[in-house]
Amino acid sequence: MRILLVDDQPLFLEALCNLLRTTWTEGEFVSHTSAAAGVEEGRGQTFDVALVNAEALDASGLGPQAYGELGAPLILTSSSFDASILCEAISAGARGYIPKTTGSRAIVGAVEVVSHGGVCYPSEALAVLAGAKAPAPRIGASRRELEILQRIEQGSSNKVIARELGLSLATVKFHVQSILRATGARNRVEAIINARRMGMLPRSGLV
Template sequence: MYTLMVADDHPLFRDALCAVIDAGLPGCQLLQADSVAVALQLAEGRDDLDLLLLDLGLPDAEGLSGLLHLREAYPQLPVAIISAEQDRRIVLDAIDMGAVGYIPKSTPRDALLAALGRILEGQLYLPPDIMRRPSAPNASPPPPPGSEDRLALLTGKQLEVLERMTRGESNKQIARELGIAETTVKTHVSAILRKLGVSSRVHAILAAGELERMPR
């Protein structure tokens, strides 16, 4: 069964989250840490650790620095952020730094377990509500030169797929919503990355900019 670590400095939240995970993933082994330092110590030599859930508000970390330390020390360890912070740019920055998911602390129990299930299956999880929300003015850098020209290279269906990618939808969700095969979605995603000149879904979202700026 799975082994997870919850790194959060609030004992009540940490215990509550562990209780939800224990009920939703029976038999799961849970480790707890109240700082990045303790998380690093507990992760040492734990090849069986499947996922680390990291809060951004730990006392010995600022912003995404805790994620950076963990990624540097254990690059093969999947780390997902679980935080009250819901700024869209921070979500994308965390994924760009190697996080395998970003779960807001306000996520309902069933949705949280579904998100964990996706992550443990090897999929990336982005919070749909945050990804649909427009960024604050001047919160993100301007799109790179020529991005609008590259967006113009996308077909109508590829633009639909890209829009749903910005909502944090998985390939399976996109396939279901658009009524196409998941393999077709994968083909579209590959074409989108190639045409935008990027190497990942997150970079594609960043290159696209705000949806209202996308050519229709």
């Protein structure tokens, strides 16, 4: 496991590194207090997960556009839950969002989920999205769409889903677009969160 960590608070950064080392004792951890240096490192190397602090990015003059410059699945962190940061993270395709108030076990769990291709957002995300103005979604989905939605939640790519269900790639893509319309979502991450809010998938403390 190779993990990139970026946070401009050295004490939190050290504590986070130590926490993750207790789980991935053979892991490689690269940390930066400079957001610019961290983003540059993320561009040039391969990491399993990148945990980057949103406030550090803003302080360095790097906004949401920097999210897409990281080659690794991104988990955004912030000092506390912030709806605007949540929306930025989802729009940018981040795989997770962790407020620093999150417990240590949940942080480790989020990194584990995202490193295996899943997504992990705090339960507060459901209330934010429920109150957000968005096109009214089509309620419900076909049995096949639910099968595909469950595999999207598990982090499976379209190619993997097609192989597992014995479908053509074009058919899977068609169903994914239908799922996005059904959940009123703009991307796969938002589809999972909206699907849980709509009762199409079970809810949990982290989504």
